[in-house]
Amino acid sequence: AxxxxxxxxxxxxxxxxxxxxxxxxxxxxxxxxxxxxxxxxxxxxxxxxxxxxxxxxxxxxMIDVLPDVVPVVDLCEALPGLTVVTGMCGHGFGIGPAFGRIAVALAQGTDPGHDLSRFRLSRFSDGSKLVTGPNL
Known part of the structure; x- marks a missing residue:
């Protein structure tokens, strides 16, 4: 409703x-x-x-979106064992299966097979300039 x-x-x-x-x-x-x-x-x-x-x-x-409109797919250094996968911004149905496999690899400590630097959690706290996603 x-x-x-x-x-x-x-x-x-x-x-x-x-x-x-x-x-x-x-x-x-x-x-x-x-x-x-x-x-x-x-x-x-x-x-x-x-x-x-x-x-x-x-x-x-209504949707989970981050300030730069780029998802986070990363391990949380402050809480070992926590894998963060969020901010799919309504596109989760399309990219969800791939990020699901990547999240499993991260949680298991295996190589996800992709450069995930664009999706790192620390981009919001490490002082680097946020680069907005292609939607903006």
């Missing part, structure tokens, strides 16, 4: 009617608090050395 392209979304309107685009300007629905709590609990089960993970913010956007 409420999704911008739901069956009930009008496809035609007159000039004096509010359009679906005006009704939903920003795709930022309220996060599901129960799911956020469940994710934190499960994360804590997998990484007990951290204790309860502090929550800075939660977000429930």
């Amino acid at each position: 409420g999704y911008p392209d739901a069956w009930g979304t009008p496809r035609r309107w007159s000039d004096d009617e509010e359009t679906p685009f005006e009704r939903m300007r920003i795709l930022s629905p309220q996060p599901n608090a129960a799911k956020v709590a469940e994710c934190r609990a499960r994360f804590g089960q997998h990484f007990p050395q951290m204790g309860e993970a502090p929550l800075q913010a939660s977000w429930a956007g």
Whole structure:
């Protein structure tokens, strides 16, 4: 319900009617608090050395997109054992299978067979200039 392209979304309107685009300007629905709590609990089960993970913010956007519109596919140096694969920006159905195989290789400590420097997590903290993806 409420999704911008739901069956009930009008496809035609007159000039004096509010359009679906005006009704939903920003795709930022309220996060599901129960799911956020469940994710934190499960994360804590997998990484007990951290204790309860502090929550800075939660977000429930319609797509997962990063500031440079480039996915992250990397190991997390700060939490050994954590493989991060996120930010597919709606393209996950197409690139998901390949990144899935790459994520398995990373998690198993084997060579993923690709140069993943473009997808490194540290690009947001190492001081390097962000290069936006081709979508921008």
